[in-house]
Amino acid sequence: MEFIAQGLQFTVQGVAWQYHEKAYLMLHKPAGYECSQKPSTYPSIYTLLPSPIRQRGGGAAAGVQAVGRLDQDTTGLLLLSDDGKFIHRMSSPRHHVPKVYEVTAKHPVDEAQTAKLLAGVVLDDDPKPVRAAACEQTGELQLSLTLTEGKYHQVKRMIAAVGNRVEGLHRSRIGALALPADLKPGDWRWLTPQDLASIGAAPAAKA
Numbered sequence: 001m002e003f004i005a006q007g008l009q010f011t012v013q014g015v016a017w018q019y020h021e022k023a024y025l026m027l028h029k030p031a032g033y034e035c036s037q038k039p040s041t042y043p044s045i046y047t048l049l050p051s052p053i054r055q056r057g058g059g060a061a062a063g064v065q066a067v068g069r070l071d072q073d074t075t076g077l078l079l080l081s082d083d084g085k086f087i088h089r090m091s092s093p094r095h096h097v098p099k100v101y102e103v104t105a106k107h108p109v110d111e112a113q114t115a116k117l118l119a120g121v122v123l124d125d126d127p128k129p130v131r132a133a134a135c136e137q138t139g140e141l142q143l144s145l146t147l148t149e150g151k152y153h154q155v156k157r158m159i160a161a162v163g164n165r166v167e168g169l170h171r172s173r174i175g176a177l178a179l180p181a182d183l184k185p186g187d188w189r190w191l192t193p194q195d196l197a198s199i200g201a202a203p204a205a206k207a
Helices: 084-091 111-119 154-161 193-198
Strands: 009-012 015-018 024-029 075-081 099-105 121-123 126-130 134-137 142-147 166-174 188-190
Touching: 024 193, 075 084, 099 154, 111 121, 111 134, 111 142, 111 154, 121 154, 142 154, 154 166
Parallel strands: 075 166
Antiparallel strands: 009 015, 024 075, 024 188, 099 142, 099 166, 121 126, 134 142
16 A cells, blocks of 8 residues: 655644645745855845755755745745756756746836847857847836846846846746745745646656
């Protein structure tokens, strides 16, 4: 008879927990936190998670890992997991998972800038133009920018390439998964099966 542990309730230091074979989380990253286990200047995002999640599995590779990184001053939707295949699939540029960023610029945005972002701009580390998958002006200083790649400081460098500067940056969506309005900065929750399906990353069934 097969023993099914998924969903089992247990306690850790007197606190009730539900068993999850693999951890899939979303975090509303606040400003002033680094996506690093060994931060240099600001506190680590991992301090926002409870100890049982930070220490899952034990050993040198214990705990969950961020799927990609957000700069310390960038806020918004961040995924975390201890499933290596999930992390690779969601972060690999080959899979073209769209990520939506809400940009606040220093100078007014105009049609010429949005047109250049859609047509492609050249960054200093690659002669091949980098294009936004979608770009919409949402205010005098605001843009909604969709990217399918994950280059270093990509949004900031793309905005700089069209003659503007990022003053505020917030990731609002990954694939079809939007940051819930009721998830406050610094809070986290488990991803539901529906959440995972919305980003095309439902866990593989056990044989």
